[in-house]
Amino acid sequence: MAINIKFSEKTFQNKRREPSEYAEIALELRRDVIKSLYLAKSGHSGGSLGTADIFSVLYFGGIMRYRPEEPYWKERDRFVLSAGHLAPILYATLARAGYLEPSELSTLRKYNSRLQGHPGIDHHLPGLETSSGSLGQGISIAVGMAMSDKYLDKTDRRVFCLTGDGELQEGICWEAAMCAGHYKLDNLCWIVDSNDCQIDGRVRDVMSIYPLADKFRAFNFEVVEIDGHNYEEIQSAFDKFIDYHTHNNGKPFVIIANTFMGKGVSFMHDSYKWHGNPPNEEQAIKALEELGEIVELL
Template sequence: MAEAEPTAATDRELQTTANQIRRSVVEMLARAGSGHSAGPLGMAEILTVLFFRIMRHDPARPDWNERDVFYLSNGHTAPVLYATMAHSGYFPLAELGTLRRLGSRLQGHPERRLLPGLESTSGPLGSGLSQAAGFAYASQIIDRDRRRFVYVCMGDGELNEGNIWEAAMFAAKYRLGRLIGIVDRNYIQIDGSTEDVMPLDDLAAKWRAFGWHVQEVDGHDISALTGAIRHAQAVSQQPSVILAHTVPGKGVSFMEYDYTWHGKPPAPDEAQAALDSIDELERGLSS
């Protein structure tokens, strides 16, 4: 089905899409007055590549039973998922302005029952990888489906959760080659640096020891992300994880690398400066 196939946008065009998504993230958070800024801004390229290039999906038929499936395990980064879905055509861009409002389909953390296209309810950390693994097991091993991939995004702070490593063992045991995890490796969590709060490195070695195929990539490089995901798709005998190194708050100069922006939105006056900063990033690409 033509509309379900990935679009043929260039890397440059996708970079522009990612920056439009960033703008939407800033606008929604500023209007909502609460929510998380750093993670969503840092994940814009990852979600853009998945939704606009890699995944087989159809915004007009969110329950299409041959679609690839995307789990957002770090549910607090919901703004970037909502913005990506709206820019993909799942719902009108104007609805982004309802984030966190009473009666909105865009809850503070994603709620599957409210918004078609969401694959799961998430927020409490550590549960997305196992759900994705359960889906992959059902699809790959029981139904012997040879087309569908299951993608799951995780935060790096989230990897403190034991549930993640239970799922990591499970996916390796059953050789879930259709399961592809992407870790937003931005080195921050609420209380500070991930390496201060609860050290994760050597993170690649940890995943390898758990039986996963591991790649490390610049999480803002559209071409590199694409290549890593395509490579992961070709790994059939073990699950794959891509450690996507990102800059928290990417695109907004005064938020970048600052962990204090993990869990707060820009104030109204900061929002305009943030949008200007993103525009500057976009202009820099053109020059």
């Protein structure tokens, strides 16, 4: 038995939406994640599924300013995926935004593909701003981008960056936080995928990073904690960041988004065992069914 994997050709515009529309987009993104990981036979399912709701609002809710037809538009906002292992959800998002053909998602992790297991800038993928995957590196780069935008170029561009919570066990993240606070980088929006899962277990058991909000506050951050699957809460957190940035409040912004690893697929839900595994054939069929798609058998 084999399954016939097809990627729809749907793309979505970047505009303010109702929660039901975000839900529809997130479903498409989750299906893309399952399909590309099944075909790749390796990669990170759990966090990619868990952050789909955040991506659906950030890229398709009129929050980030970007032009897929002009990827290097000077006034664009930039997104950095510091948790580079979540590349499948970023690639799905870029495809659905129109940066690449959705069918290219079938090349994830293949030799010569632009869609490597961790994002690589040397593959010239439009919409990708930097390489990442060495945990803590992306947020450090994002802080540098925000510094140069604010103090050298003096633009009103904004930098969005997503880290994992296990990623925060890397000391380099806290150096980046200290720097962002010291230099009053109010053009930086740091999103923490707070799922209490990392590669080896619960974040709290492996090495606690809590209390997280207090730590960021101590570094002079504006902190908002949300349910990372609630579209209204996600949207209003981004709105708040944009409002604070527009009024130059002098504080970097962090959204602590409480999420579940594997959200949307029952047998992956809240299980760190799905941090770094792809679905096999049987699991892909079940997952896609749960995500509203009946797959054809070949």
